[in-house]
Amino acid sequence: MSFRPDVDLATLEWVAEEVRSTMKDALRELQGYKITGDNVALHNTANFLHQIGGTLQMVQLDAVGRFVQELEQVATEKELEIDQAKLSDVLSEGIKEIGLALDRVTIGRPEPPAYRLAVINNLRELRGEPEFYGSEFFLPVLDALPELPAGEALSEEDYIAAIKNQRLTFQKSLLAWLKGGDIQVLTPALSVAEFVLSISRFSYATRMWWVACAYLEILIASEGVVEHQHRIILRRLDDLLRELGQHGESAMLRDPEIDLLKSMLFEIGRVEPKTSLANKVSSFYLLEQFFNEPVDSAGSEDQLYDRETLIELEKSVVVEVASIQQLMTRYFDGDGIEGELLDSLLPMIQKLSDSAKALKVKPLSELSKSVGMVLARVREGKLDSSETLALHLAAALLFLEQALSGRVVPDEEWEKRAAAKTSQFKGLVDGRELGHVGKDEVSALERVQLLDVVSQAVDQTLSELERDLESFSKDPVSLNILSDIASKFDHVRGVLQILGEQRASLLLT
Missing domain, CATH: 1.20.120 (Four Helix Bundle (Hemerythrin (Met), subunit A))
Incomplete structure (x- = not known):
């Protein structure tokens, strides 16, 4: 029996991606509020939560939607006697729970009523509301009716x-x-x-x-x-x-x-x-699936982790992963990564590695560790923050994000891809060069997402090229514009080559 709502999986996954994207926006605003105390950031957080709630309502995820309403009410409550750091932490914990609930629903797992109960009651306590008991978020599947003998026919x-x-x-x-x-x-x-x-x-x-x-x-x-x-x-x-x-x-x-x-x-x-x-x-x-964690049989017998473990790992590091992704986008600005940015990145990568190790998810622990080693070398000036390195790191982060979503089965093929990425980064530390991001190194979904990330940088460069060509057409004497155009074409061609898109890169030769 599936515990998904009556919505096709493609729609549900699309909604989940939309919600996760909005969650990152909410967490970013919340972090700003925690640091500055700016009520505008808190107001923006509430707006993002309202947007999430509306999206969840669209696919009939009522229990999760009700939880989001509790978060939104706290974010908009003006009479709360609580410091900004504590309020930010409470809301951040709640936003993490949204992601966890979505992942469980997407893979067809039931939502244990107690999963969010502690967070919900913390929120209600802040607002002076009575605690929930738990049954409010209990959603068994009641479509089937038990086949019981009909009773005595009475008038x-x-x-x-x-x-x-x-x-x-x-x-x-x-x-x-x-x-x-x-x-x-x-x-x-x-x-x-x-x-x-x-x-x-x-x-x-x-x-x-x-x-x-x-x-x-x-x-x-x-x-x-x-x-x-x-x-x-x-x-x-x-x-x-x-x-x-x-x-x-x-x-x-x-x-x-x-x-x-x-x-x-x-x-x-x-x-x-x-x-x-x-x-x-x-x-x-199937009540045991709501009150006892089911065992996932994916992977080998001696494997100590499963999809549920990956979901639990995501719950503990969702803020770090979102922040890492935001910081990593600066790789595509063309100026590399400055030391201050790396100082922020490295502790986050370390926490991800430590959390994965604590939950015995060795492939993710090793991959995160190798990413951290590479970034440390960049920080020390022993490695250049090149475009090639940027794309490999982006591919690794997309792999981590997909793994933590709970929608992948950590099988042998998955472990091989994680090991290949780890080996590449360790090889880079040992002095070997990185090649292009091979199609066998990423899943179809990861590749689409990687192309989406890279396309943003390429689109910006192409827009600049268009402006430069227009400027040159108006002023053919300014030959210096041509040198800028050539370097930008080289930039786009290099990105395509790193991705293994050789035919597309030849068009720019």
Whole structure:
């Protein structure tokens, strides 16, 4: 069963890319606010969050969208008594969670309700709002209906009379419990649920009371802590009995009480050990995938990481990766990288390597480490920040970004590509030269993204060429313009050659 919304994968991936791009913009503004305290930057952050929320709403990612709303409300709250550094950190942590949630949805994984709960409640505490419990973000797939035997065929009049009679028993049991009685006083309430299930004929009704029986079983089998959410659920079951006693079983066709169903499934999913019936319900709705992390079998048996590990790694370094990408774009300005920029880059690369090592993701740890070694040599003046080096570093960063998105399987081919990139950078440190970025060294998506990055620099150079040619046409005597034109053509041709686009580069020869 896939836990993606009812949207095709291509659209979902496009939306995810759009959101990730906007996340980077939000993080950039947030970093500016943290440093300067400029409320304009905070306002821009809120606008970016609003944009993300609208995009998520478009593809029906309601739980993630609701989380984004919490972030936006904090960013726009004017009465918060909190310093800018703490506010920035809280919002940054929240934005990281957006990326993690998107990655899980994109690969069809369920979203554990507790994943963002701590962050959400921190946000609500800042605004003086009550905490969420967790079921608000629980989204099981309820499309399938359990195949249960139809209940005894009663006339509507007999059904209503039976429900009214059973409700009295349910209310007495509930009242005894609410007054502080032992949890076992709810046993008659369970008997009521079992009886209603036995006379239910409509699929929505049988589903509801099947789940209600499992819920009451685990509640009675528990130690009997009177928690607020159980009071709410039991009172809502009583309300449902009232509706059935007034309008008959058809009341559930008008309102299948999905929120009540989800609340009971949430309690069933989070409790261990379960009763036999609760296990059946849990298995049918795949609840273990929401409350226990699934194991990914990708890769070899001795591999210590999987896609979930990569997603967890992304969560810890998303700010660094976004910042690294922004800083690396200066490579394409033609002036190389100044020392101050490298001083910012190197600690970020080191954190990425250390985080990957801590999670035992050796290919990414080694690749990040080799990138750091190369940048350190550039900082020391032992390597030139050439265009060739820039493109290889850009390709490496795109590889890292794709790996951290959780949408790739870390298989043998993936490891080979990581090892090839690492070997190239280590070879450069040892004095070997870099060649062009081979097509076998990048995935199709990475290559498209790399071309997109490079095209921005090439477009700028081509625009300058167009202006120069126009200037020369107006002033043919100024031959110095031609020398600038030649150097710019060489620049574009060199970029194409490094990318292995030999035919395109020949057009400029």
